[in-house]
Amino acid sequence: MRVFVTGGAGFIGSNFIRYVLESTSDVQVTNYDALTYAGNRANLAEYEEDPRYTFIHGDISDPERVADSIKDHDAIVNFAAESHVDRSITGGTDFMLANVVGAQVLFDAARKAEIGKFLHISTDEVYGSIEEGSFKEGDPLEPNSPYSVSKAGADLLARAFNVTYGYPITVTRTGNNFGPYHFPEKMIPLFTTNLIDGGTVPIYGDGSQVRDWTYVRNNAEAQWLILNEGEPGEVYNVADDNEMTNKELTYRLLELFGLTGEEADARITHVQDRPGHDQRYSVDPTKVHALGWKPRVAFDEALESTVAWFRDHESWWRPLKEAGATQRRGLNA
Structure with missing residues (x-):
């Protein structure tokens, strides 16, 4: 084939x-x-x-x-x-x-x-x-x-x-x-690489938007x-059926870096929300389940392995961030 x-x-x-x-x-x-x-x-x-x-x-x-x-x-x-x-x-x-x-x-x-x-x-x-x-x-x-x-x-x-x-x-x-080789302008790789560098993470608005992470x-x-x-x-x-708010996801990432409580809060910066920001995405994957597919890797294991990958592959993502991939866009548009 x-x-x-x-x-x-x-x-x-x-x-x-x-x-x-x-x-x-x-x-x-x-x-x-x-x-x-x-x-x-x-x-x-x-x-x-x-x-x-x-x-x-x-x-x-x-x-x-x-x-x-x-x-x-x-x-x-x-x-x-x-x-x-x-x-x-x-x-x-x-x-x-x-x-x-x-x-x-x-x-x-x-x-x-x-x-x-x-x-x-x-x-x-x-x-x-x-x-x-x-x-x-x-x-x-x-x-x-x-x-x-x-x-x-x-x-x-x-x-x-x-x-x-x-x-x-x-x-x-x-x-x-989310996972390895994710371009670092997107949420999980951007936040992960910022935290590797000891920086803060920018959440749009109040972080209440819900996404289903696969x-x-x-x-x-x-x-x-x-x-x-x-x-x-x-x-x-x-979809993997891993719905959570952006804020919940952020705290789970912070915890993987040993940051909780006030230490975690200090690493979060709330920025102006994106225009037209959808509040919640959710799809029903029943049809693909009927074909025999179910997600093999659970969310916690996947997120931990993704963070580990970015820790181990700094030479892949750092040039991309230095070239401007970290810019948050859509503000004041």
Whole structure:
């Protein structure tokens, strides 16, 4: 089986590729990535000489490059995306180009090449915020940020390709991921690396926003299962069922650094909230559970191992932070 992975030099994409290469012996993976600011070939450096792995530098918005590169592949998994909500608030054009136009180019090329399987990676943010209960796959999409709008647009394009062309594209919508190789502008790696340096952590508003945290290794396993066992053209929610407020998560991180009580409080800085900040995300993963997936790694173990990874890989994240990856965006927009 030959799998074409877009955005495979990014956080979730590289963890997916690593999972596939570690858990199979007869799968070949092509990593197609534009190497924008969050793409890093070092994420998969140990596989550069592996004959099962090939890297191609390319943009999914380039029709000729895409069409030429996907030849002779059996499946496509699309992780390529601009993904940081804060950045989308201060400038959404790149998100529309990468996440909507890029998806259109990729979907069209795959259809014409008659690629047998296509898995498109989306986000729980396309549903918007929910006060109680959990979103199911058929619920309306009500995205509230430029980022989530761009992802919802791609989801609807996937639906259109099934209805209009009879080309089924499977879509997954995942909760907030965390784990190794996470770009340090996102919450958990930003807070972790700040604490490693003895600094403070910036919480948006009062920190009451609720997120469902999914360990990236668990997510990679779910995506691989859905690609191989899921119903083509269906939508699958993926989440570890680890809901907590941002403030609760912050204190759990602080505790891993031996900080509790007043010492922990002293490390927290409350900053102006992000415009349009969704209060709560929650999705129902019953459909993927029915395929046989359950998260293998529990949250506490995953969070502890993630902190340990960042402690042990300072040479990976420090240059990124020095280049400005720690900036909090979306304020006063």
